[in-house]
Amino acid sequence: MNDLTAIIAGRGVLPVHLARTLAAQGAPFLVAEIEGAGFAASAEPGWTVEPFALERLALLFDMLHDRGVTRVVLAGGLTRPRLEPERIDPKTAQLLPRILPALGQGDDATLRAVIALFEDEGLTVVGADAVAPDLLPAPGVQTYVQPSQADMGDADRAARIVATLGAADVGQGAVVAQGLCLAVETLPGTDAMLDWVAQVAGACRPDPNGARGVFYKAPKPEQDRRVDLPAIGPATVEAAHRAGLAGIVIEAGGVMILDAEATRARADALDLFLWVRSP
Incomplete structure (x- = not known):
């Protein structure tokens, strides 16, 4: 596997399990940690961990492209966000009309909208079980x-x-x-x-x-x-x-x-x- 995988890490042990699985496979990966998720405390030596804020989602996409990421896996818990308007950068502001309507619906609608954003950036979104079938x-x-x-x-x-x-x-x-x-x-x-x-x-x-x-x-x-x-x-x-x-x-x-x-x-x-x- 030569594709660089980004684990978009929320709370809990699932992102850590995926990181350990990829490391054991010798597969290249990095971890993009949602601000406040606490992943960094469990990171092992040699892992690349990049924190990001949801209000600056467009900057996350820029980072993933700069690093050569081709696929992403979203893993871990995430509380429905309360965005802080003053932190939103201009590029992310252009994405909000696609996200905000979904936030008022169920979790499934919100996650579908998030997947669409990653896919529109040319990134392949895979499930946690595709990375670690043993789950x-x-x-x-x-x-x-x-x-x-x-x-x-x-x-x-x-x-x-x-x-x-x-x-x-x-x-x-x-x-x-x-x-x-x-x-x-x-x-x-x-x-x-x-x-x-x-x-x-x-x-x-x-x-x-x-x-x-x-x-x-x-x-x-x-x-x-x-x-x-x-x-x-x-x-x-x-x-x-x-x-x-x-x-x-x-x-x-x-x-x-x-x-x-x-x-x-x-x-x-x-x-x-x-x-x-x-x-």
């Missing part, structure tokens, strides 16, 4: 704990709910117990949803001794899978355990597992199942 696990139950028939029924119900949510560009996850939807993922994200379930949802289960429920996660039906592909990790397992759930179900081929070995080990330790479910 997508094979179908099957990953843990020694297996889902019950009731859990499988709850997963089916949750999958239908998430498909409906995703079609409206709302969220990528839901919690279902005993056939009832206890919570759905919205803008605050997975952690906020599972924290809410931990606080109040215990009283919502009709049978206190029945199925404890599942957390189901999948990409939106029409989303561009090169960006915002959902992911889980050890912290997700911890949050599902605090919520009193029996396990986690993810769509095969559509949800990444970050630090897969640690994630499976933590699920085993907490007696939760982790099921990679075929659509």
